[in-house]
Amino acid sequence: MQVGVIGYGPRVGSAWDDKLPGKDLAWLSEIEDKADIEERRQKVGGEVSGLRDETTKFRTWFKPLAQNGTPMCAALQYAQSVLQRWIRDHTESFPPIVFNITDGETTDGDPRQPATDLRSLSTQDGNVLLFNVHVSSMPGAITYPESDIGLPDRFAHQLFEMSSILPPPLRVEFDNECYKVGPEARGFVFNADIVEVIQCLDIGTWRLR
Numbered sequence: 001m002q003v004g005v006i007g008y009g010p011r012v013g014s015a016w017d018d019k020l021p022g023k024d025l026a027w028l029s030e031i032e033d034k035a036d037i038e039e040r041r042q043k044v045g046g047e048v049s050g051l052r053d054e055t056t057k058f059r060t061w062f063k064p065l066a067q068n069g070t071p072m073c074a075a076l077q078y079a080q081s082v083l084q085r086w087i088r089d090h091t092e093s094f095p096p097i098v099f100n101i102t103d104g105e106t107t108d109g110d111p112r113q114p115a116t117d118l119r120s121l122s123t124q125d126g127n128v129l130l131f132n133v134h135v136s137s138m139p140g141a142i143t144y145p146e147s148d149i150g151l152p153d154r155f156a157h158q159l160f161e162m163s164s165i166l167p168p169p170l171r172v173e174f175d176n177e178c179y180k181v182g183p184e185a186r187g188f189v190f191n192a193d194i195v196e197v198i199q200c201l202d203i204g205t206w207r208l209r
Contacts, residue, residue: 008075010068035059069107076114104155115162131187132159146184163188
């Protein structure tokens with residue numbers, strides 16, 4: 001499997017630059033040895049033993065940054081250019097899956113058309129899937145909805161519209177992970193907790209057929 005990470009803020013481009021200069025996509029075997037090791041304190045334990053602090057080692061590949069706007073249109077267009085090249089060389093593969101993790105407040109125009117263009121790319125196995133993970137200061141949490149009813153603002157409505165409808169084989173995988181999703185469920189989560197985000201990323205990497 002190949003993985004790419006696109007950062008968008010002061011500039012739009014590959015977040016592998018420090019670890020793998022010049023690469024947009026990298027094989028997992030290339031990435032695994034590039035991580036930094038950090039020690040973090042976290043709460044562990046249960047109801048019987050109680051909680052305790054424990055030092056755990058974490059592998060990190062890049063530092064998160066939040067600055068200078070949200071050029072989402074440019075990021076989606078960058079992803080499209082990367083995947084166009086990839087698909088030319090992998091026409092029979094299952095299609096790429098794109099996860100857009102964002103606060104939703106794009107600063108460079110309406111991202112719906114770039115999202116449509118991205119989703120229109122396809123291999124012989126189907127179209128590119130676009131998941132949107134919306135992190136918002138608004139209250140509430142919604143996971144894999146079938147409609148935008150109940151979403152709190154225009155950014156959430158926009159991201160829902162941009163998200164792919166989950167194909168039937170992927171819905172089966174969601175059901176296996178205790179997410180009962182409907183036939184029109186989209187790859188969209190709003191204010192999901194970190195466990196749900198990780199499950200979203202994990203489920204989304206399954207082969208589609």
